Amino acid sequence: MSANFAILIGASAAIAALLALWAIVRHLQGKACEIHATADLWSGRRYACPDCGTAMDAGWVMLGKGAIWSSREQGPPGTFAHIGRALPNTISMSLRPAVNMAWRCPSCRLVLIDYTKLVKPAGRGGTA
Template identity: 80%
Template sequence: MTVSWALWIGASVAIAALMALWAIVRHLQGKACEIPATSDLWSGRSYACPDCGTAMEAGWVMLGKGAIWSSRDKGPPGAFAHIGSALPNTISLSLRPAANMAWRCPSCRLLLIDHSKLVKPARQGGTA
């Protein structure tokens, strides 16, 4: 095998991988529900920690490659879990990425995530 032939195969594999990644990203973006940040998003959304019962702190969470969840029966996600298997509305690929509303209990270190939607960051001076 010549070096140029090996380079051609390597480049083809790299291009195919990029196209597959692009297809996954397009698919995820098409399924995502992104809404603008407004202060009324938080009204009526207070939760007590399921462990200690104190009020959870409201905030935002951004999940790098999405929330990859697996049922207890199936066991933890494996090393080959990928963004295509992430829960809906847990990945934002925008330059100004959207985030999930979340609540946490700092003492118990429990996190509650709303992934019914992604919330786009407010423009300057936003109060959400």
């Protein structure tokens, strides 16, 4: 086997991996529900901390490679957990990423995340 053949095999594997990643991202984007930010999104959306009962702060959360959740029985996600396993509407590949509505309790350090949709940012100082 020549060195050129080994390079060709390596390059082919890298291209196949990139194509697989691209296919996963396209699949996730096709399933995502993205909406524009409006002030109406927040009406009726007040939550009490499940631990201490105080009102949680409303805000946004960006989850990077998505929220990869697994049940307690399944155990925590492992090293090889990938974005294909992320919960729906938790990944945005946009240049200005869409984000999830979230509420947090700073005292208990608990976060409640709404992943029914992704919300496109309205910009700094927006009403949402």
